[in-house]
Amino acid sequence: MAGRLRSSGAARSVFDPSTAARTRGILTPVTDWQRNLVTDAAGIGQIVRECRRIAVLGIKPESRAGAPAFYVPEYMLRRAYDVVPVPVYYPDVVEILGRQVYRSLRDVPGPIDMVNVFRRPPDIPPHVPDILAAKPRVVWLQLGISHREVAETLARAGIQVVQDRCLMVEHRRLT
Numbered sequence: 001m002a003g004r005l006r007s008s009g010a011a012r013s014v015f016d017p018s019t020a021a022r023t024r025g026i027l028t029p030v031t032d033w034q035r036n037l038v039t040d041a042a043g044i045g046q047i048v049r050e051c052r053r054i055a056v057l058g059i060k061p062e063s064r065a066g067a068p069a070f071y072v073p074e075y076m077l078r079r080a081y082d083v084v085p086v087p088v089y090y091p092d093v094v095e096i097l098g099r100q101v102y103r104s105l106r107d108v109p110g111p112i113d114m115v116n117v118f119r120r121p122p123d124i125p126p127h128v129p130d131i132l133a134a135k136p137r138v139v140w141l142q143l144g145i146s147h148r149e150v151a152e153t154l155a156r157a158g159i160q161v162v163q164d165r166c167l168m169v170e171h172r173r174l175t
Helices: 032-036 041-050 068-078 125-134 148-156 167-174
Strands: 021-023 026-028 053-057 082-086 114-117 138-141 160-162
Touching: 032 148, 041 160, 041 167, 053 068, 053 125, 068 082, 068 114, 068 167, 114 125, 125 148, 148 160
Parallel strands: 053 082, 053 114, 114 138, 138 160
Antiparallel strands: 021 026
């Protein structure tokens, strides 16, 4: 998978001018974990095509159908993706989009390809232990959402991270 590298230990420094980061005009080495921060169109396209089971952290129920945290997962479900609802609020809701609700990612049975996050940046860090326990291949922070420290933690754990992108928009771009 392009742009994907699972590391089994400490990050080693790699100096490859074609993938090196630019900092104030100076090329700096890219470490293995930084390759898990996916920003290129090819890497994002591959994630959208390959990740079929998506746990949606912060999904909204049908009563909030106008919210992106409802209509983006609904769109993906209609495109034959397996959407797993993991709402943060709405304790009385037991089903969203006809799917059983789970209260934490670690409670979701089976492997998770992607965690699609609909949470404000300051609300994401408390979810990191749950995300790490679930061991998804990818964590996708929706459009307008990014968190440098969380992204680094997840990337160092071997999880690919996409930030500040809309999954629905990227899927439409590919179709």
